[in-house]
Amino acid sequence: MAEVEEPPEGVDAAVPNGARIYDFMLGGKDNYLADRRVGEEMVNANPTAPLTARANREFLGRAVRFLAAEQGIRQFIDIGAGLPTQQNVHQVAGAVAPDSRVVYVDYDPVVVAHARALLSTADTVRVAERDLRRPEEILADPEVLGLIDFSEPVAVLLVAILHFVGPDDDPHGIVARLRAKMAPGSHLVLSHTASESPGEIMEAAQRGFRASGAPLTPRTRAGIGEFFDGFDLVDPGLVDVREWRPALGGGAAGLPELPWTIVGGVGRLR
Template identity: 50%
Template sequence: MPDEAPVPPGIDASTPNAARMYNYYLGGKDNFAVDRAAAEQVLKVAPEARELARQNRAFMRRAIQHVMAETGIRQFIDIGTGLPTEGNVHEIVHARDPDAAIVYVDNDPVVLAHARAILSRTPRTTTIRGDLRRPIDILNNPELRDLIDFSQPVAILLVAVLHFLTDDDKPGEVIARLRDSLAPGSHLILSHVTADERAYAAQQGAAVYRKASASITLRHRQQIMELFDGFELIPPGLVKLHDWRPDEDSAFATYRGRELPTWFYCGVGRIRD
């Protein structure tokens, strides 16, 4: 998205956008100069951010593959999906089962425009507008209901999104409302930033997001663990991104020869039968 390109209607190119910043970390092109400038501020205090973004995507891939292989789940709702990039949920899922259903949910007009354009001809996949703070509206969306059968297990993805909810947004209650709508055997795939290590640098990075489209709430491990209330955490539990069932592509994550600090925790929870 070069700077000289026309800005689509309804798109704010003057304020850093969290989804476009993440796209920049991943090496994408769907971002403006203001997003790149803000992302570079984060990279100054957390130079590992690019690698962490890649590790977060890799965790998501492994978690989806595990859920499909071990449970037979073929329905996925990805809330706060972000800008489409390589290794999207539908690509991972449809590589194993082309008939599986995927619903992407986001409230960002940039994300919605890109996702709908890319997915317009992708079967068993749709994109809807929805705000995680209003989970019932998401669950009752007729387009989602056309694809998702709530009498059968579903996997909900909340990957790198809950830290954009403040404590006043009551993320635990949001997840509880989602959980209570799901059939036994359903799964929650979650990752969340933390300030458990390098707290000062984490706070500096979070300060950049306070001037962007969405601020970040840093939470400690126990607070993130509480978000899995009502779910049974499957092994290895709540861990660093690269410690969740690593494969040969993610067995040991480093940046400049040193192990990555714990900027993220991640886990997969299951509703008991």
């Protein structure tokens, strides 16, 4: 794969980056040699790692489609959005409801630069450069407030991001502060690495993401379920992401067993 063009100012392409490693796993082109080396080491240890990444991405699409089509949600905040790829949130939601409004949030300047370039002509999509570990700044950001009305139901998407928030940063407190801002009828979409994988698989993944400055913290299903305190989980609950409403597209049928387990769910705020 050819090296991408000159990185944005202030970005060190020699240092691997979690979002760009994920982009590599998804077959994207917005990554550098350092990212590919780490990604290749992870794939060598777990050849199905790209399937896990794609399964997680497909879960995101199905969840957004469900919320837009069946729950009438018209505002989405995708926190830890990662690099733009195919079937982004605004594309999936917009295909169901063209009036859907989406704010992408990420702390990575590469992600933000790519997203702003891609979405520069979209009136219903904005991008905010903020860190999940400081939720109050996200909730007060002008880009967020310019598009999101928190007096109405909103979907907050935390897809494959909380497992990069360690216990010292109080991940459950972060979700609670986001929840406190959400109106009844809002939804939380969440996926997270579960501590159910073989030790060598998780060690390889943790080693790779640690090199990118984003240590991976797997959690038990019970611990992940606690993020949904105050929410009612919609069927089928908290499950392997491939098992979450596969009839909506993608899904588990025909896929091999994946040793790296990511579970996901959607909760409705009471």
